Amino acid sequence: MATGIITITTDFGERDPYVAMMKGVILTINPGSRIVDITHRVPPGSIREGGSIIKETYQHFPSGTVHLAVIDPGVGGKRRPIAVLADNHLFVGPDNGLFWPIIETQEHSEVIHLSDKMYWMREISPTFHGRDIFAPVASHLSKGVDPFLLGEKIDDPTTIAAPLPCKENSDLVGEIIRVDHFGNLVTNITRDHLSPFLQPKGVSIKVGGLVLQKLSTTYSDVPVGQPLALIGSSHQLEIAINMGNARNELGEKCKIGTKVTIRFANSATN
Known part of the structure; x- marks a missing residue:
């Protein structure tokens, strides 16, 4: 399986040497490992957003991949x-959701529960389990160590x-769960949530003070600088601005947690 x-996902940023230290530990234990950075720009302590990114990403890797994730405010x-x-993948990190x-x-x-310290570093910093526990465990797993040797099942x-x-009545209501590098507002509404209702009805999408009267296919479906809604590459509804940054331009009314309401064309109007 190995x-x-x-893969590594953290909220460490790219200024400090923390990620490099973790990679050094991994390579010391398994010099033949192949390390892929998913992102180190998860907002600090944002467990929910980190979990969303991992779930969105892991399925694009081969079965047997080890996914090391450290968003760990309770370290x-x-x-x-x-x-x-x-799903034939392995995930290593804190038990914080x-x-x-x-x-x-x-x-x-x-x-x-990773309780066998034989697979940890000898000295454990109480503030850096990413380096001293999770990185060595991930590296051992990447070599094919049986995960059930690492501790007890819980x-x-x-x-x-x-x-x-x-x-809500005849509307579908979700929310913004993530903002990507381009400022696109990613929601928890997926293509599967929408598909039973789209044809031939059409939709309107309301978020903050913005109302969009259609679901676009590409960013260029609207003029430069104009807002749109579309299903992105991860099959989730996004609110975006063509050649712009929706997070910056739409302001505080459109942020993580903001409600997104889908109204179908045949629904009664208020």
Whole structure:
């Protein structure tokens, strides 16, 4: 199952040497590993956004990939270090809800409390488990170590409330869950949520004070500088501005947590 591939997702940023230290640990244990950076720009402590990114990304990697993720505001506290086996992938990081979006959607996921210190660094900093626990564990897993040697299986992983779209009367209501590098506002409304209702009805999309009267296919469907809604490459509804930054231009009315309302063309108007 092991591929030697390890992805890394953190909120460490790119200014400090923390990510490089983790990579050094990984390469010391498994010099043949292949390391892929997903992102190190998760907003500090944003467990929900980090979990969304990991869930969105992991499926594009081969089965057997190890996904190391450190968004860990409770580092050194009572939260457990864990490994998760789900969908033929391995996930390593803190038990703080980071992996819950994957666990709850994978019927046969298994969670292991990483308690065998033989697979950790000898000295453990209470403020850097990413380097001293998670990186060495991920590296051992990338070499094919049986994950069940790393600790005991548990059935009570930490959950985190993940916002889901819901019906309100005849409307579909979701929210903005992430802002990407381009300022596009990514929602929790997916193509699958929308597809039963789109044809031949059409939709209007309301977010903040903005109302869009159609669902676009590409950014260039509207003039430069104009807002639009479309299904992005991750199959989620996005609010964007053609050649612009929706987060900056739409302001505080459109941010993470802002409600997004989909009204279908045959719905009664208020």
